[in-house]
Amino acid sequence: MEEKMIISESTEPTMKEENAESTLIISHLKKRYLNSKRYSINDLTLDLKAGEIFGFLGQNGAGKSTTIKCVTGIHPYDEGQIVVCGHDMKKDPIGAKKNIGYVPDNHSVYEKLTGREYVNYIADLYGVPLAEREERMNRYLKMFKITFAVDRQIKGYSHGMKQKICIIAALIHAPRLWVLDEPMVGLDPQSMFDIIDEMKAHTAAGNTVFFSSHNIDLVSKLCDRVAIIHDGELKALIDLHEEGKRESLESVFRGLTMAENKA
Amino acid sequence: MKELKTLFRLELKSRFGNRGTAHPVRSVIKTIVFVALVLLVYAAYIFGVKQLVSMFHLYEMSKEFLVLFIAVSQLILVFFGISSVIKNLFRSGDNELLMRFPVSSSAVFVSKISIFVLYQVVFTLVVELPVFIIFGITTGQGWSYYALLPVVLIFSIVMPLSIANLLAIPVMQISSRTKNMFTLSLLVSVVMVAVGFALYMSVIQGIVDYMKEEAMSFFSKETMGIVAEAAKYIYPSNWFAYMLIGEWRVGASLLSLLVVSLFAGGAILLNKKLYLNTILRDIEGSGATFTKVTKNRVHSPAAATFRREFLEIFRSSNYSFQYLCMAVAAPVMVYNCNKLAASMGENSIGAVIVPALALMVMLVFCAIILSFAASSVSREGENFYLTKIAPVSYRTQILIKLALYLSVSTISILVTTIMIWVTGQVKVEFAFSAAGIAFLVSVAVTCFAVKLDVNRPQFAVGGDGELSVGNLSTFVTLFVGFAISVLYGLFGMVGVFLWGMTMAFCILAGVSLLLAVGAALWLLIGLEKRYEKIEQK
Numbered sequence: 001m002e003e004k005m006i007i008s009e010s011t012e013p014t015m016k017e018e019n020a021e022s023t024l025i026i027s028h029l030k031k032r033y034l035n036s037k038r039y040s041i042n043d044l045t046l047d048l049k050a051g052e053i054f055g056f057l058g059q060n061g062a063g064k065s066t067t068i069k070c071v072t073g074i075h076p077y078d079e080g081q082i083v084v085c086g087h088d089m090k091k092d093p094i095g096a097k098k099n100i101g102y103v104p105d106n107h108s109v110y111e112k113l114t115g116r117e118y119v120n121y122i123a124d125l126y127g128v129p130l131a132e133r134e135e136r137m138n139r140y141l142k143m144f145k146i147t148f149a150v151d152r153q154i155k156g157y158s159h160g161m162k163q164k165i166c167i168i169a170a171l172i173h174a175p176r177l178w179v180l181d182e183p184m185v186g187l188d189p190q191s192m193f194d195i196i197d198e199m200k201a202h203t204a205a206g207n208t209v210f211f212s213s214h215n216i217d218l219v220s221k222l223c224d225r226v227a228i229i230h231d232g233e234l235k236a237l238i239d240l241h242e243e244g245k246r247e248s249l250e251s252v253f254r255g256l257t258m259a260e261n262k263a
Numbered sequence: 264m265k266e267l268k269t270l271f272r273l274e275l276k277s278r279f280g281n282r283g284t285a286h287p288v289r290s291v292i293k294t295i296v297f298v299a300l301v302l303l304v305y306a307a308y309i310f311g312v313k314q315l316v317s318m319f320h321l322y323e324m325s326k327e328f329l330v331l332f333i334a335v336s337q338l339i340l341v342f343f344g345i346s347s348v349i350k351n352l353f354r355s356g357d358n359e360l361l362m363r364f365p366v367s368s369s370a371v372f373v374s375k376i377s378i379f380v381l382y383q384v385v386f387t388l389v390v391e392l393p394v395f396i397i398f399g400i401t402t403g404q405g406w407s408y409y410a411l412l413p414v415v416l417i418f419s420i421v422m423p424l425s426i427a428n429l430l431a432i433p434v435m436q437i438s439s440r441t442k443n444m445f446t447l448s449l450l451v452s453v454v455m456v457a458v459g460f461a462l463y464m465s466v467i468q469g470i471v472d473y474m475k476e477e478a479m480s481f482f483s484k485e486t487m488g489i490v491a492e493a494a495k496y497i498y499p500s501n502w503f504a505y506m507l508i509g510e511w512r513v514g515a516s517l518l519s520l521l522v523v524s525l526f527a528g529g530a531i532l533l534n535k536k537l538y539l540n541t542i543l544r545d546i547e548g549s550g551a552t553f554t555k556v557t558k559n560r561v562h563s564p565a566a567a568t569f570r571r572e573f574l575e576i577f578r579s580s581n582y583s584f585q586y587l588c589m590a591v592a593a594p595v596m597v598y599n600c601n602k603l604a605a606s607m608g609e610n611s612i613g614a615v616i617v618p619a620l621a622l623m624v625m626l627v628f629c630a631i632i633l634s635f636a637a638s639s640v641s642r643e644g645e646n647f648y649l650t651k652i653a654p655v656s657y658r659t660q661i662l663i664k665l666a667l668y669l670s671v672s673t674i675s676i677l678v679t680t681i682m683i684w685v686t687g688q689v690k691v692e693f694a695f696s697a698a699g700i701a702f703l704v705s706v707a708v709t710c711f712a713v714k715l716d717v718n719r720p721q722f723a724v725g726g727d728g729e730l731s732v733g734n735l736s737t738f739v740t741l742f743v744g745f746a747i748s749v750l751y752g753l754f755g756m757v758g759v760f761l762w763g764m765t766m767a768f769c770i771l772a773g774v775s776l777l778l779a780v781g782a783a784l785w786l787l788i789g790l791e792k793r794y795e796k797i798e799q800k
Binding site: 033098104109127155 | 443553561571574644651655799
């Protein structure tokens, strides 16, 4: 009874700012992998607004990464619609992708390039002018303290350094929607604080951050809203600005996912 | 012993895995076809060996045959052994993992070398043993021949294995030191391939010229004399052969045993001393990278992708060798092949077929170079997602890759054309016509190769981010490329007598244009949808 109540309350669009522009609209998204009978994402609907940090919570295999991969254009989807800053991912994928900056969970990059070559390559793909890319690159290199390594081949970077160069490349075109898949895994505390600061700065500039995580504590402290997904279905959409929601996030998450697991 | 057994089983599993299949009927059919093909090839091999042994026996050169056969099989095993030893023993992906477990380095070494020994045993039993048996029957050898055969087989396994092991460590050291010297590595590879090939071709040319001038066959008195004299000095293969056929048996046996023991002992000692150290150094050095200070520069998305794709190939010794080295060395290879083919062709059919031969050889090398395009998507590996999120259409990305492959092969074709024209092998009009046809066929083969990979990419990359398994699309592309080359060559040679070379080349150009347009359409129509559907879990 309690679980149903949370779902019915929370899946309504309870925006922090009702009139804010939508950066990402996911409508009735359905995704099934090749040779699979079950939907990995089943009828998912979300509306992310400009200026918010949106958290995506779920257990392993819940469908978080699959959703993110559909949103970024990596995976095709079967039904529904994804609109990024007014561009439909199916009808105008280039327009949609131009507005996205993506940080993958495995930090894969072209390791034979140097850090500078890689960031410049991504900047070229997004058509970033020289002055802007230089200003942004220098600012982020300083912020993440990897200026010393930018002309080294990425192959020799540590896990954290690869993650940082991925983040710089994702932000080099100042995307309206910054998507991160498990961004804090394997990072040292200082780097985590730097990313959190950048997330806040990014949304303060009117952009949106959409990230998946297993870290409920981080999500509850950082996000404006959070979606809980389980077995590919949206179980709850919670506005953390509402009273008591931040404190109760963990128990809500446990209640939803454990109840489902038992069932 | 128990840990060794576990490691060996792990090694077997990692190589062969559990091969289940979703389509058991299709799998059975595939297996039957595969087995039938293998049996057919094997029967042809046995038949060929039987004929060869009988021929040598007829001309009383059985001993020389045995020496040459043992020497050639030893050389093959050493040649493939060095790369196998490096790959399996020193650069195996799980070395770092195994080092963390409480297992001794000697257990790791023995478990890995056991697989290699297993391959050598299979090669020896399947390829060498039938030859020895056919030889024994044909030349009527006695019981001592068969009694000593197992000893020679063991020597044939141990000897190349030991040599490969002894050579692998210095090769490893050199390759580790030249890891990030990309231009130097490419230049050295090109020079080695070109010189090796030129030497090989000049030896064949020499044989052809010699036979033409002397009007003699392989089994003439002079040739037999040369072969017999050479066979005396091919150590230790001649001792192995003498042991078997009973010529200076005791001495040959003792010397064989001594040499094999020395090499095996040396290999064991060297590995005992340096195996762990070399692995650890290699693991430590695998992160060794270069620093290259550059300025931020703006490129168009197309130019940036072209540059990135080129750097990815250029900075990989593996890809650089497969693609750039072959493209750079191709003109030398074509020139030599053409020279040889022309001298043989002139003799038998006439100088008129030379342009068709030149075209055929040019196409063969184009097929080798362009087969690399059949892994254009697969090579992205873990970075494939970047091609999906980039705000550049898939069609543009693929066209950029095509442009890179075609620009390299076109430069290679042009250099080859100028070479065969300037050296007077082919007249200018036919040389450039052949280049035009080769270019059109290159477009067709490249589009075909890329389409195969788009349809069925295999993202099986190793720890270094490079493709770790053979790509089926590459083999299919090679096969199709060779088939086109042979068909074009034959058509040109026959066509010259039917309609003249100009007409034959016009027809081939027309067909090539159709092939190029057809393959391009096959690739480009529906490419966006097909590419979008590629999923990498």
